[in-house]
Amino acid sequence: MIPHKVPPVVRLGPARLTEGLDHCRRLDLPAHRTIHGAPAPLDLESLIAQVDLVDLRGRGGAAFPFARKLRAVAGNRSERVVLINAAEGEPASRKDAMLLVRTPHLVLDGAVLAAEALRAREVVLAVAADSVPFASAEAAVAERRAAGVAGAEESRLRIRVIGLPERFITGEGGALVRGVNGETPTPPGRKRRAAHEGVDGLPTLLSNAETFAQLALLARLGPAAYADVGTPREPGTLLLTVGGETVVEAAHGMPLSAVLDLCSPGADLGPGVLLGGYHGTWLTAAEARTAVLSRAAGTPLGAGIVLPLGPDTCPLGETARVAAYLAGQSAGQCGPCRLGLPDLARALLALCSGEGSPEAVRRAARSVERRGACSHPDGTARFALSALDVFATDIASHLDAGTCGRPVLGVLPLPESPAEPEYRLDVDWTRCEGHGLCAHLLPEFVDLDDFGYPAFRPVPGGMLREARRAVEMCPALALRLA
Known part of the structure; x- marks a missing residue:
């Protein structure tokens, strides 16, 4: 073959x-x-x-x-x-x-x-x-x-x-x-x-x-x-995936900067580098430049993934995009995954638009830590919380102006997925009493007018579970899903 x-x-x-x-x-x-x-x-x-x-x-x-x-x-x-x-x-x-x-x-x-x-x-x-x-x-x-x-x-x-x-x-x-x-x-x-x-x-x-x-x-x-290569505590070599494409074999103890320069000589790392993958940790560019390939030295290598952001994409938007993907990839069989991870993704999306807060993201992340049937909620929370620390300047721009001025280019790789069906929320106006709970449960897809009554946007298939939850919880039984 x-x-x-x-x-x-x-x-x-x-x-x-x-x-x-x-x-x-x-x-x-x-x-x-x-x-x-x-x-x-x-x-x-x-x-x-x-x-x-x-x-x-x-x-x-x-x-x-x-x-x-x-x-x-x-x-x-x-x-x-x-x-x-x-x-x-x-x-x-x-x-x-x-x-x-x-x-x-x-x-x-x-x-x-x-x-x-x-x-x-x-x-x-x-x-x-x-x-x-x-x-x-x-x-x-x-x-x-x-x-x-x-x-x-x-x-x-x-x-x-x-x-x-x-x-x-x-x-x-x-x-x-x-x-x-x-x-x-x-x-x-x-x-x-x-x-x-x-x-x-x-x-x-x-x-x-x-x-x-x-x-x-x-x-x-x-x-x-x-043990001829590597360090006394970590002999041998390891494999890294850099930028989602190139596989690098390097000896333990080498500077991470040497790996980054080998793959993209002279490249601007931008506001941060993700180490360990989507259950990993963000480092600032300065931290990445001084890190070494050693778990013993405190470098969170995880699964050997190195993802520099570069200067042209919105780091907070990239983080929110991956968090939404991780929420959709859960098994959906325990509360932290079924409810907590979508809440965390929504908190990050709200922060991107300047309407949320870092505190809301932290609350959502803390609510899932050490509570899942597996480590998926813990890894996702770690990914989100480290972004709050590393991208503080970018977050301040989003809170002040609703944007940092950079587009979300999709630098962090995600698998291509087939087009999902869209669903529509409808309301029986003879029943609706303007409680506003649907907007609280689905803030991305429900807006309230000045009188507290809802207007809807299409709901993607990946959010179908959350939309059904909103329908089931409507106090007046006025909400329907089409």
Whole structure:
């Protein structure tokens, strides 16, 4: 399989994960073996010892110690499964897609090493359905079968690729397990650790694609050579997605400014840089210029996403636009997501028009923190609250004049969505008593005249749930939805 278009890759320092990609669009199995060799199987104790020596952490955003996951799964005596999380729901991330499209066997090598050490029954790779990474992953599994490279241990090991819907929350651990198990890929209502109850109810080693690729490199190089780059506390390299397109492999400890200058030499960063994705944190341009690629140094790397705004777009408008997207991407199964996130999005939109206040945004964000069935409300609140701190000057302009004078250019990438139907609110004037509750619940779509009676604007499909809520709560039962 040779993809027509592949994610671009650049480097700061030695090529580790991206070795060989200067000359090949995609490393098929023979090319992969030429560059990376065939990994030698490791027993569980040896594998955990190597992982402990370099303190390998998960690269999906939470930076959870990988050795602790291995021990947790190994502590269960039943059959085990290895699950690769490549359902990259973050619209601004491309690193896991790059790995699957361009060097998929590196990811599979790491997963197979872990599966052999754990004596797991199968490796499952979960990725967005009907995508290029999905096709490349299936081709890689087929290449392995055709080449007969499995060997005695791997021959009993099943490898399968599962396609899941491409949504923001699909990559959440509980949602991913549910999707692989044939259920709706939304977070479960209660916390379930995959290490105890994962795929088919079995103990499951769950980590993201880059983590398994790093594991393959560690096994090939050994801890000492793996730690030749990076810092003593964070050895090795990491993958970043810069500007929503370019994947950068850089060593831990390098200045973030070097990454930004490599991708856009001399570019004006504008009022801020988003680190970690849409559950991440905004930094001022000055903070970004002094940050280093190190979680130990306090840099919130998250899922390795770096998004400089540039000087020409409205930062508050960009934040509000993403907050509205995140509100629509929730599972809608708990109050903080179903009610709180739309309230937070509305508070940001009101602030953009100069009619809201930072205090209203803070209240809406605080109302969802640590109350959801998953971390989606917490991440969205963190994103919004950091914008209030970093864009204080811009917010003052919006409050004074209703605008900062810059358009919203859509610099922060969002997925293209099909055109949504629009709905219309109607009123039975024989019943309406001008309570004004509909305008309170749907301020973007309902205006009140001087006498307190409503006038309506079309409601997009993404707000249908909130419109129905307004209809149900009308005290005079005068509101209808068409």
